[in-house]
Amino acid sequence: MAGFETVGWAYDLFMDVVESVGLGMWRTVLTRRARGRVLDLGCGTGRSLGLLVRADTVFGVDPSLSMLVRARRRSPAVPLVAARAEELPFADHAFDTVVSALVFCSVDRPRVALGEIRRVLAPDGSLRMMEHVRSSHPWVAWLQDAAQPTWTWVSGGCHPNRPTEETVERAGFRIQPFGRRSRRSMRLFVARPSAQPSTSTGPEPPGNDVA
Numbered sequence: 001m002a003g004f005e006t007v008g009w010a011y012d013l014f015m016d017v018v019e020s021v022g023l024g025m026w027r028t029v030l031t032r033r034a035r036g037r038v039l040d041l042g043c044g045t046g047r048s049l050g051l052l053v054r055a056d057t058v059f060g061v062d063p064s065l066s067m068l069v070r071a072r073r074r075s076p077a078v079p080l081v082a083a084r085a086e087e088l089p090f091a092d093h094a095f096d097t098v099v100s101a102l103v104f105c106s107v108d109r110p111r112v113a114l115g116e117i118r119r120v121l122a123p124d125g126s127l128r129m130m131e132h133v134r135s136s137h138p139w140v141a142w143l144q145d146a147a148q149p150t151w152t153w154v155s156g157g158c159h160p161n162r163p164t165e166e167t168v169e170r171a172g173f174r175i176q177p178f179g180r181r182s183r184r185s186m187r188l189f190v191a192r193p194s195a196q197p198s199t200s201t202g203p204e205p206p207g208n209d210v211a
Helices: 008-032 065-074 110-120 138-155 164-170
Strands: 036-041 055-062 080-082 095-101 121-132 173-175 181-183 186-193
Touching (some): 008 095, 008 121, 008 186, 065 080, 110 121, 110 164, 164 186
Parallel strands (some): 055 080, 095 121
Antiparallel strands (some): 181 186
């Protein structure tokens, strides 16, 4: 599916705008405590790679070769791998931290991809995620649902109405309350692997939006 998220220069132009009005600070918060062996999942054009200054080693992975070309220009020394989130070509427990910035809105099979993250994370590792999610306000969620087909087509895959926090927890992670950020439909959090993935179903839990 074609869209601005799949065209490197268009994606960077869009991100320049949204990061200038606040998202850039969220990205800084997301990356600044990533340590050890770090995987930037869905690294895109490499906007997070240069911020991973506390990492011992960094790998970037993205399914788009054209996006990786731009990422290579930003971070020439970082190993980059063309792969899908659902099929990560890394050994079990290969990473201490997985960073994901605005990725799971576009992943085809989020639960499968989260299972892969669990596999490649060390048992005491952490998933650091920044994502826009389905709103906890019914009328906003209705608008997201109404806009989703057109927005997904225009963007090249983004779904604005996914309950990603719930999906993360059902896939076997515990979202840590400390440091969690919530503003309207944006979320930033750290999650750690729990003992077993949950098989429960139910409505999205209430949000914690900050005005």
